[in-house]
Amino acid sequence: xxxxxxxxxxxxxxxxxxxxxxxxxxxxxxxxxxxxxxxxxxxxxxxxxxxxxxxxxxxxxxxxxxxxxxxxxxxxxxxxxxxxxxxxxxxxxxxxxxxxxxxxxxxxxxxxxxxxxxxxxxxxxxxxxxxxxxxxxxxxxxxxxxxxxxxxxxxxxxxxxxxxxxxxxxxxxxxxxxxxxxxxxxxxxxxxxxxxxxxxxxxxxxxxxxxxxxxxxxxxxxxxxxxxxxxxxxxxxxxxxxxxxxxxxxxxxxxxxxxxxxxxxxxxxxxxxxxxxxxxxxxxxxxxxxxxxxxxxxxxxxxxxxxxxxxxxxxxxxxxxxxxxxxxxxxxxxxxxxx
Numbered sequence: 001x002x003x004x005x006x007x008x009x010x011x012x013x014x015x016x017x018x019x020x021x022x023x024x025x026x027x028x029x030x031x032x033x034x035x036x037x038x039x040x041x042x043x044x045x046x047x048x049x050x051x052x053x054x055x056x057x058x059x060x061x062x063x064x065x066x067x068x069x070x071x072x073x074x075x076x077x078x079x080x081x082x083x084x085x086x087x088x089x090x091x092x093x094x095x096x097x098x099x100x101x102x103x104x105x106x107x108x109x110x111x112x113x114x115x116x117x118x119x120x121x122x123x124x125x126x127x128x129x130x131x132x133x134x135x136x137x138x139x140x141x142x143x144x145x146x147x148x149x150x151x152x153x154x155x156x157x158x159x160x161x162x163x164x165x166x167x168x169x170x171x172x173x174x175x176x177x178x179x180x181x182x183x184x185x186x187x188x189x190x191x192x193x194x195x196x197x198x199x200x201x202x203x204x205x206x207x208x209x210x211x212x213x214x215x216x217x218x219x220x221x222x223x224x225x226x227x228x229x230x231x232x233x234x235x236x237x238x239x240x241x242x243x244x245x246x247x248x249x250x251x252x253x254x255x256x257x258x259x260x261x262x263x264x265x266x267x268x269x270x271x272x273x274x275x276x277x278x279x280x281x282x283x284x285x286x287x288x289x290x291x292x293x294x295x296x297x298x299x300x301x302x303x304x305x306x307x308x309x310x311x312x313x314x315x316x317x318x319x320x321x322x323x324x325x326x327x328x329x330x331x332x333x334x335x336x337x338x339x
Contacts, residue, residue, distance in 0.1 A: 044258045051254035051319050054247045059324070061244040062086050065130075065237060066106075069123035070115060072233065081113045087331035094325050103128070118215065127237075134241040136170050138249075139278050146271035168281070248320070249273040252296070255315050256303055264303045272299040293317065 067082035088109040093102030103124050110120035191210055253269040276295035296313045304312050 042260070044260055047254050047258035048315075051251045051258065051315075052323070054250050054254060055319055055323070058244050058247040059086065059090060061240055061247070062090075065127050065240060065244075066123065068233065068237060069127045070110065070119070072123070072126075072230070077110075077113070077115055081110070081115075084331055085109045085113070087328040090324050091328035091332045094321060094328070130234075130237050130241050131244075132172060134238060135245055135277070138242075138245055138274055142271045142274040146268065146274075246270070249277070251320055252300060252312070252316055255312050255319075256300075258315070259304070259308050259312065261303070261308075269300070269303060272302070275299050292321075 063079070063083040063086035066086050067077065067079045070077040070082060085106050089102040089106040092105040095101070106124055107117060107120045110123075111117045115123075249270040250266070252273050253264070253266050256264060256269060276292060276299055279295040280292040293313050296316060297309060300312065301309055
């Protein structure tokens, strides 16, 4: 019993309870799920379908980007396998705190499909760099061009949190870039980390482990150099990533129109979603629970009425979060040598 209630498991259980509690609140509170069901006939079904299509386009572009990056090192990696890896990443990112389980499970999935772990890691880190840098540029433009839209003390707090999220994303990019292109520092850091783990008796034969890691890191750095020499691929992936992020950010506008509302500027709503994303990006809860809903309530309260804001939050979370878990769950069981 003492082992079961260790800190890590207690933390995970607490995060799960909190996430479920937030969902339950939006289901049973006034203007929640029951009112949403009652008013479902009044929705504009076409705009609701557009919201779902935008989210699915985001996922499909994500899969295509994995395919493109993986094919810089392995011409035989199929789009079918890339789609499976994408769905694995979507599922484990959704259910783990801070989306921390997504990339490790994707690397495992791609390795099980026959892709070298070094190549898989290189492809995913390259994709991560393009995605994060595009998102950071998006965030910077939003902060500088659209901050004036939001007023009030609560907005000032949330805007401060969003700026903190933006700075966190920018810092991560700088660190990853530094390690991606500085071979000597990367090797020295890995060497010290592995030696420390051996002293703590967490691993054995550190020299062999270091040699194995150095081989994979060499693959990684060679593939990085190869990618950034291919200017056509760099341009293509940045454009596609910008489209992917825009698809994600347009979903709230589609929900807004589904309630038969008009008048809001689509770019203002995209800016609002950018703020919400920056806030939830550093929240250590699965799916950014709590920060995502709270951010949506505050930033989109300017566009929805008091009676429709909670149903709007619920619809947004169902489409962008719970629907993702539902469609990606069948891919969560990873098998060796899948085709």
